[in-house]
Amino acid sequence: MAKEDNDRKGKHEKEKADAGQFAEKAGKGSSKTTFSIDKVKDFPDWYDRALEVGAIVDVRYPVKGMNVWMPYGYAALNTMMSMMQEIMNRTGHKETYFPMLIPESIFGKERDFLKGFKGEAFVVTKAGTSDLAEKLYVRPTSETVIYETVRLWIRSSADLPLKLYQIVNMFRHETKQTRPMLRLREVAKFKEAHTFHATAEEAEAQMKEAIDAYKEFFDRLLIPYIIVRTPSWDTFAGAVYNIDFISVIPDGKAIELASVINLGQKFAKAFNLTYQTGENSKEYVHQTCYGISERELGVLIAVHGDNDGLILPPVIAPIHVVIVPIMKKGKEDALRKRAGEIRDELSKKGFKAEVDTREKGAGDKFYEWEAKGVPIRIEFGPRELETGNVVLYRRDKQMKVNVAQSNLAGQISEALEDISAVLKERADAYLKARIFHFKTSAELMEKYTEREGIVGLPWCSDEKCGRKLEEEIGIPTIGFVPDKKLNEACASCGEKGHTVEMFFGRTY
Ligand SMILES: [Zn+2]
CATH class of the missing domain: 3.30.110.30 (C-terminal domain of ProRS)
Incomplete structure (x- = not known):
């Protein structure tokens, strides 16, 4: 799975946790009020800044490759994962949960897998000051712990197919340069699916279903991709073959969005995963597994953003519409009241709307919502209170139009649909050009x-x-x-x- 990576020179992060540095960095609060970084020419800086100003993750946490999710970013991530859950549930997968710590005796049961992950797994050896009787591996992925248990659940072909998934955090000791969401030591949300089948044909059919499920997922997120099969010499540890969804980051590097893996009977043999076929005969099950993680949100951000920050597709945006009344002395109450009415009306129609009446200049507010990628902004001042119009600003085209307040919900609905269409077209052209x-x-x-x-x-x-x-x-x-x-x-x-x-x- 792991491939060579060219780290940017001179940007290696410190390995050690350093609380002093954390405090120093944390105190530095940014005072910059413009964004404007060339996403293609200077992608690493663009990405870091976009996540900071966009309030997605806080990277100041002092452990390399482990980030804090901020509420706005976490809301987007949860929406994305709910979408995946809905797809998994609809296609007959059952959600489950398996422990994070895996005894060495189980972790090492499939030799190729052990070879593939041993160097990357964190290992717990102590409890307090005493040594543990057996080393416990912190899951870098859950094949082993799941298969060790599921073999107790499968008795006959009546128990098959069995299709499970879980959404959990997982840990890998990345030695390469880490980057929020794209390459981490702690992945906060990893959705892994594991399926068990009576025949190779059924496992193969499951591969197709999984590929279709992922196509739907990425299509809805407007993430462009190509689908490839990994060459034999680079296949996932313990697999027969794997199919990867690949996209490209603005710096020209490829990124694996998802992997759909046909495990054949390799793990089944290592874990003695069998089902009864006759009185005295047993057959090994055939397996597949496939996963996605928060990495997809990182790619979505990288693909859709522009030189002014994030642009979030409506399907994932925590806020569809931000309502910013332009305050004027003496009119505050009327403006606030109207803003609240607009929000309530839009919320009733199912839009995620929020009002911004903070004591802050309108320019600063615009900059902030722009950088956070909120698809639509509604602005109005005292004049609009009288005309009955408001200004609708579209983040994707950075374009303002005057619209009548009377049919606002209808216009928002149309605009959001059009924003999705524009972003899709852009994303497809973006990948094609790379x-x-x-x-x-x-x-x-x-x-x-x-x-x-x-x-x-x-x-x-x-x-x-x-x-x-x-x-x-x-x-x-x-x-x-x-x-x-x-x-x-x-x-x-x-x-x-x-x-x-x-x-x-x-x-x-
Ligand atoms: Zn040849």
Whole structure:
């Protein structure tokens, strides 16, 4: 799973918790009142600043790779996870919860898995001052703890298929540079699904259902993606094969949005997960698993934001409409009253509306809501109290229109729909512009630079050719498009007739 990563020079974070530094940083409160960072040219700074001003996470917590979720960001994350829950429940998955600490005897049952995760897992060895009798692994993912238990639940084919999921935090000791949501040591919300089937065909059908479920999820979030199959030499520890949803970050790096994994019977054999097929015969179950996390919110933010901060798609925005009355001496009560009426009316129609009457200049308020990516802002002053109009500001187009107060809900509804359509179109164009296709590695070397995005070459499906291409162009593989045959010759051996497109790129 893990691929090489190019850390930004000179930006390595401190490994050690440092409370003094925390206090110092915390005291530094930002006084900057403009955002304006070029998202593409300076993505890392843009991202950090967007999360800070957008009140998504607080990165000052003094443990590397562990962030504090702020209420506004957490509301968006919870909305996203509820959407996933709804999809899981609708497709027959049952929610469950398994413990976070996993005894070493269970964690080490599947050897490839152990090899894949041992270096990344945190391990609890003590309780107070005394040593534990057995080491406890803090879940980096829950395959082992779930399978150890589920084998007690499955008796016959009547118990199958069994489709479980849980939404939990998980921990990995990332040694690379961490980044909020995108690469963490504590993932606050990890949705992992695990399914158990009687036959390989049923597990394969489940792969398709899971892929469709994830397509729906990312489509609703307006996150653009490609779907690839990971080459055999880079497959998830303990898996037969995995399908990845891949997107691209504005700095040109690829990012895995989700992985859908066919585990075959490897884990079943390691964990003795069987079901009765006859009086004296048993069969190992076939398994799949697939996961997503808060990383998706990070990608959504990276894809949709602009040089002025966040732009949150309405489907996930904690606030759809912020109502900002422009205060004037003597008119405060009337303006407040009207703002409250508008909010109540919009709330009744199902919109998430909020009024901002804080003692603060209107300009500062506009800047703040702009950076937080609230899709629509309603402004009005004393004059509008008389005309019966208000100003509707759209974050996506940074455009103001005068609208009649009388049909506000209808206009908000239309505007939100249009915002989603605009963001979808932008996101699709965004990804398309970051995917390059070449026929040979020579052509690629001449015309492509890594900062632009990811790149595809025709490949004959031979591992040797794949590895050779990786070496030649110096960029790791991401995965290939499994069901689309190309008419091109393999960029490595030149063989014609049955090539597919293999993508290469730096990854998060
Ligand atoms: Zn080849």
